[in-house]
Amino acid sequence: PDTDPGPVAVTDTTEVVELRGGDRPASRTGYRISVRNVQKKVVESTTRWVSPVARVRVTSCFGPRWGRQHEGIDLDGETGDTIRSVGAGVVVQAGWRYSGLGNSVIVDHGKWLTIYAHASRVLVKVNQQVRAGAKIALIGATGNVTGTHLHLALSNGATLSRALSTLVNPAPWLRARGVRLGTCT
Numbered sequence: 001p002d003t004d005p006g007p008v009a010v011t012d013t014t015e016v017v018e019l020r021g022g023d024r025p026a027s028r029t030g031y032r033i034s035v036r037n038v039q040k041k042v043v044e045s046t047t048r049w050v051s052p053v054a055r056v057r058v059t060s061c062f063g064p065r066w067g068r069q070h071e072g073i074d075l076d077g078e079t080g081d082t083i084r085s086v087g088a089g090v091v092v093q094a095g096w097r098y099s100g101l102g103n104s105v106i107v108d109h110g111k112w113l114t115i116y117a118h119a120s121r122v123l124v125k126v127n128q129q130v131r132a133g134a135k136i137a138l139i140g141a142t143g144n145v146t147g148t149h150l151h152l153a154l155s156n157g158a159t160l161s162r163a164l165s166t167l168v169n170p171a172p173w174l175r176a177r178g179v180r181l182g183t184c185t
Helices: 035-046 160-165 170-175
Strands: 008-011 016-019 058-060 063-065 068-070 073-076 082-084 089-096 103-108 113-119 135-138 149-155
Touching: 089 160, 103 135, 103 160, 113 135, 113 160, 149 160, 149 170
Parallel strands: none
Antiparallel strands: 008 016, 058 073, 063 068, 073 149, 082 135, 089 103, 103 113, 113 149
């Protein structure tokens, strides 16, 4: 069930939609809009985007590596360095869920999920709302790793159950939002 988030406004090229709680107005195209979908649009259109680490030192980009696909960007760091959420969203996973990722955090940004893996410590809880730049974890070397780093991945699956099966290159997505991660393309 939806909770009442208060007034929510979304600026679209054609109209402004304001919803409260369980309101379900029909759109001009005839399908119905849920409050959650409108909230996702708000997050995607109004958030600022930041680097997940203070100093960007890329050790591996998205793409082929060691005879298989590397589905993220590895950013070097020291154990205990801060990992920040790249944008506003809701934490949908925090802790040790996928053995290869070790301690990890997954943040839902609407249509996209960002995945922060191999943390030494997780600083957030599931269902916690975070802002862009919020401290969510500390860099570490948990899970299947060769050294201390942040593995940053991006999923366009929009649900936790599909997060790891719908991974895409985070570099162009972040670059389109004003965040550059080294030479990764």
